[in-house]
Amino acid sequence: MPYSVAADIVVVLHLLFIVFAVLGGLLVLKWQKLIWLHVPAAIWGVLIEFAGWICPLTPLEKKLRAASGSNGYSGGFVEHYIIPIIYPAGLTREVQVILGLIVLVMNVVVYVVIIRRNRRRSV
Numbered sequence: 001m002p003y004s005v006a007a008d009i010v011v012v013l014h015l016l017f018i019v020f021a022v023l024g025g026l027l028v029l030k031w032q033k034l035i036w037l038h039v040p041a042a043i044w045g046v047l048i049e050f051a052g053w054i055c056p057l058t059p060l061e062k063k064l065r066a067a068s069g070s071n072g073y074s075g076g077f078v079e080h081y082i083i084p085i086i087y088p089a090g091l092t093r094e095v096q097v098i099l100g101l102i103v104l105v106m107n108v109v110v111y112v113v114i115i116r117r118n119r120r121r122s123v
Contacts, residue, residue, distance in 0.1 A: 003068035010061040011081065017057075021045030022103050025110030032114070042107045049100030052093060 020027075022045065024038035048055055065071075 003064045004070065007061050007064035007068060007070075010057055010064060014055065014057045014061070015081070017041065018045065022106060025107045025114075028114060029110065035114075038107075042103060045103045046100045049096045049103065052096055 020038065021041040024034065024041060028034045028038050047053065
């Protein structure tokens with residue numbers, strides 16, 4: 001049971017990290033000091049998708065699930081938890097690149113707004 005709970009906690013943290021990587025720039029609009037946390041998170045999110053890597057949280061969750069007696073699952077976190085919600089057919093390399101582009105474009109737009117706003121304030 002404790003391993004199962006730990007695996008569930010890892011899943012929740014993983015999802016929160018993904019949401020922060022994608023939408024955290026919006027928090028930076030309000031609290032600019034978060035930029036030091038958000039930029040590395042966004043870069044990591046883009047790299048994971050573009051390179052097709054597996055986030056280290058995925059094998060951790062799988063190990064915890066196995067330790068709890070569960071069979072776990074194959075593939076990565078996004079493929080197992082997120083893609084079935086958005087794309088029932090499953091994760092392909094093209095979908096990963098599209099997800100990476102979404103993270104990149106959303107954050108570039110937010111940071112362009114932040115830079116413009118800061119320039120106006122300094123003039």
